[in-house]
Amino acid sequence: KAGVTQTPRYLIKTRGQQVTLSCSPISGHRSVSWYQQTPGQGLQFLFEYFSETQRNKGNFPGRFSGRQFSNSRSEMNVSTLELGDSALYLCASSYRTSGLSIETQYFGPGTRLLVL
Amino acid sequence: AQSVTQLGSHVSVSEGALVLLRCNYSSSVPPYLFWYVQYPNQGLQLLLKYTSAATLVKGINGFEAEFKKSETSFHLTKPSAHMSDAAEYFCAVRMNYGGSQGNLIFGKGTKLSVKP
Numbered sequence: 001k002a003g004v005t006q007t008p009r010y011l012i013k014t015r016g017q018q019v020t021l022s023c024s025p026i027s028g029h030r031s032v033s034w035y036q037q038t039p040g041q042g043l044q045f046l047f048e049y050f051s052e053t054q055r056n057k058g059n060f061p062g063r064f065s066g067r068q069f070s071n072s073r074s075e076m077n078v079s080t081l082e083l084g085d086s087a088l089y090l091c092a093s094s095y096r097t098s099g100l101s102i103e104t105q106y107f108g109p110g111t112r113l114l115v116l
Numbered sequence: 117a118q119s120v121t122q123l124g125s126h127v128s129v130s131e132g133a134l135v136l137l138r139c140n141y142s143s144s145v146p147p148y149l150f151w152y153v154q155y156p157n158q159g160l161q162l163l164l165k166y167t168s169a170a171t172l173v174k175g176i177n178g179f180e181a182e183f184k185k186s187e188t189s190f191h192l193t194k195p196s197a198h199m200s201d202a203a204e205y206f207c208a209v210r211m212n213y214g215g216s217q218g219n220l221i222f223g224k225g226t227k228l229s230v231k232p
Contacts, residue, residue: 004159033219043206043222056219090159092220105220107152107159 002027004093004108012114018079021111025072025093031055032074033105034066037088046089049074078113086115118143120207122223130231135179135194137226139207142188147209149190150220151181154204163205166190177201202230 005024013019025032033056034046045058049068066076072093078085089112092105123138141147149166164175171183181192190207207223 035220035222042224043208043220045219045221048219058219092160104150104162104165106162109157109159 004091004106006089006091006108006111008111009109010112010114012116013081014116015081015083017081018077019081019113020075020077021089021091021113023074023076023091023093023108025074025091026106029093029095029106030072031094031103032068032072033092033094034074034076035090035092036060037090037110038086043090046076081115083115086113088112118147118209118211118221120209120221120223122205122207122226124226125224126227126229128229128231129197131199132196135192135197135201135228137192137205137207137228139181139190139192139223140188141190141207141209143209143211147211149181149183150208150210151175151179151190151192152206152208152222154206154225156203160206163192197228197230199230199232202228204228 007022031050033048035043037043047054047066048056052068063079068074088110090110091108094103094105119142121140151163152160153163154160163179164173166173166183174180179194181190183190204225204227206225208220210220
């Protein structure tokens with residue numbers, strides 16, 4: 001089974017631009033979560049999507065947004081980029097049931113964004 | 117609020133020596149607990165997870181972790197370090213809100229170096 005894929009792997013943008021990152025979850029997984037990883041703040045949760053609906057959101061400004069498509073693929077968008085948005089953006093997928101089983105999040109390789 | 121503390125941002129061991137990476141969580145209710153490993157320029161790979169079925173959890177690559185409720189700890193160990201274990205290790209917690217699982221909250225990570 002193919003893992004989580006993220007595109008592009010590397011991206012360079014300038015301040016003020018906007019960027020869209022893509023994530024394809026593991027086949028059959030319906031939940032996609034996004035995390036930002038920086039040396040200073042570590043790994044921080046951005047948001048989670050399930051069945052095309054945002055289920056949970058971290059403490060990030062409105063410039064960060066996302067969406068999920070009917071095939072469970074997800075995109076995240078960052079508008080008006082700032083230098084501090086330079087980070088590794090990780091996507092994780094899980095099956096997500098309504099039961100009590102502990103679901104594992106499987107991570108993609110990430111998209112490394114550099115804002116100049 | 118839940119949090120995760122990893123003691124020691126850097127740990128160095130000799131090849132063949134015991135690996136001990138510490139993780140403590142704060143929560144009034146035992147959460148779900150995970151250890152992930154991140155190799156340079158890669159995403160996160162799950163090492164093991166605590167499912168409440170057993171307090172000693174065995175994972176991949178010879179790693180294991182013991183859940184100690186009284187100490188709110190979930191330390192990661194490996195009896196004999198290998199050069200290929202050099203990576204960054206993240207402890208994470210995930211809450212269970214009555215069947216709806218929250219996002220992962222990560223510790224700051226511990227970089228493990230293995231000396232020949």
